[in-house]
Amino acid sequence: MELRTLQYFVTVVKEGNITKAAQALHMTQPALSIQIKDLEEELGTPLVNRGNRHITLTTEGNFFYQKAREILGLVNFTRETLEGFSEINGTLYLGGTDSQYNEELFKTFHQLRQEYPQINLNFLSGTIEDTFKRLDSGDIDFAIILGPVDTEKYNTLPLPWWDIFSALVPDSSPLYLKEVLKHEDFETQQLILPNHPMIRKIVAGWLNMPLEMLNVSSVYTFPYTASSLVQAGLGIALCKDAILNTSQSNLRFIPIEDPISLPLQLLWRRDSAMSQVALKFLDVVTEKVAAAEYYPQ
Structure with missing residues (x-):
């Protein structure tokens, strides 16, 4: 599982729609759909319920969303910290x-x-x-x-x-x-x-x-x-x-x-x-x- 895949999933949840998420990520909707489907297969559980216009999270999806946000937040914090070691900022x-x-x-x-x-x-x-x-x-x-x-x-x-x-x-x-x-x-x-x-x-x-x-x-x-x-x-x-x-x-x-x-x-x-x-x-x-x-x- 790659960090970019976590970012894809978090963006889909925030946008509530795969098409809008694809636009925000500057990628095609089919490519993003494949990424989410591959993620679900890797985890062995459905993460989203797909509607005509909006997606909703399954129980497993909601848990994964919270953890994905924590992981991405920790990565960003670590990156900012390392960048700041040479100069206090x-x-x-x-x-x-x-x-x-x-x-x-x-x-x-x-x-x-x-x-x-x-x-x-x-x-x-x-x-x-x-x-x-x-x-x-x-x-x-x-x-x-x-x-x-x-x-x-x-x-x-x-x-x-x-x-x-x-x-x-x-x-x-x-x-x-x-x-x-x-x-x-x-x-x-x-x-x-x-x-x-x-x-x-x-x-x-x-x-x-x-x-x-x-x-x-x-x-x-x-x-x-x-x-x-x-x-x-x-x-x-x-x-x-x-x-x-x-x-x-x-x-x-x-x-x-x-x-x-x-x-x-x-x-x-x-x-x-x-x-x-x-x-x-x-x-x-x-x-x-x-x-x-x-x-x-």
């Missing part, structure tokens, strides 16, 4: 949670870019599941994660920051004028929680009730969505107050007695081959953490 891929402290990592990259102007940064926000999937598939070099992780699978660099969660409350709530919220204030409230399984478990333990008994009206991935959910009347949100500006709204952050706080960590796979850009970035971050330059004022 290329892209640093970061992913993970939105945090006020991400700015410190971005500043570090900016400093690195002053020395190596050919490098650039790609940051991918997402759920914790999305982030681990990207890290495992090699789509990102590092992940910024809240809370503990599997140290057998990942290298970790604890960062000297803790994300603290406060309650985002609308002015229509009877809690709005309180200076501090206690645990019992949450027991009768509809809750809007981050899309993070660990935080939901922490909240359940924090309120001393089973997870399934939490009155969760909705979950969110990005802080702005949390504010929109609160504005819509879906409850009060547990949110990182340093990210959102509520000064021009009818919402207010209220501190929580014994608040939920989680440490941030920088992760990378133990079995990953790191690019020159990633190695340089890790060196600088490690030095600054060791020197305590990252401790917030």
